[in-house]
Amino acid sequence: MKGKIGLVVGLGVGYVLGTRAGRERYQQIKTQWLKVWNLDPVQEQVGKVKGFVGDKAAAIPGAVWHGVVKVTKSATGPGTPGQKLDATIAAGKDAVEEVSDAAEDAVDEAKDKSTASKSASAKPAAKKPAQNGK
Structure with missing residues (x-):
């Protein structure tokens, strides 16, 4: 279980840090998610x-x-x-x-x-x- 959680966290951190846009892309995803959530x-x-x-x-x-x-x-x-x-x-x-x-x-x-x-x-x-x- 610990390994799975670590893998998911590692993938998430790697994605955010590995993209050129990084924080900007994260904010885009978060904004889109909140739009859907608030429908x-x-x-x-x-x-x-x-x-x-x-x-x-x-x-x-x-x-x-x-x-x-x-x-x-x-x-x-x-x-x-x-x-x-x-x-x-x-x-x-x-x-x-x-x-x-x-x-x-x-x-x-x-x-x-x-x-x-x-x-x-x-x-x-x-x-x-x-x-x-x-």
Whole structure:
């Protein structure tokens, strides 16, 4: 991972320093990027993504918290150390499954919304009936 980050940073620095225009070209790229970023359609999609993430991201920490509580109760509950260990392992597996399910549900819903928004935007506009002067 460290090598990949270093490679990307090195390529970026080499590009900026290696071009004749250097800083000027960087400013051009940055200006063009900001123009695209600030377009209304782009900002609408950014707002949709922020809203969706805000709604769905809460489900995952909730599942994690619920799992932590279950594992803690299992570890501190009654029984022999072996029984506690077995209960804690089982609770941990259940917790992992619940978090995984919550994450998969969030991803599936994001895919569904993405597909729905793509199909809605791809629908052609309704054609007006032809008037033939009758």
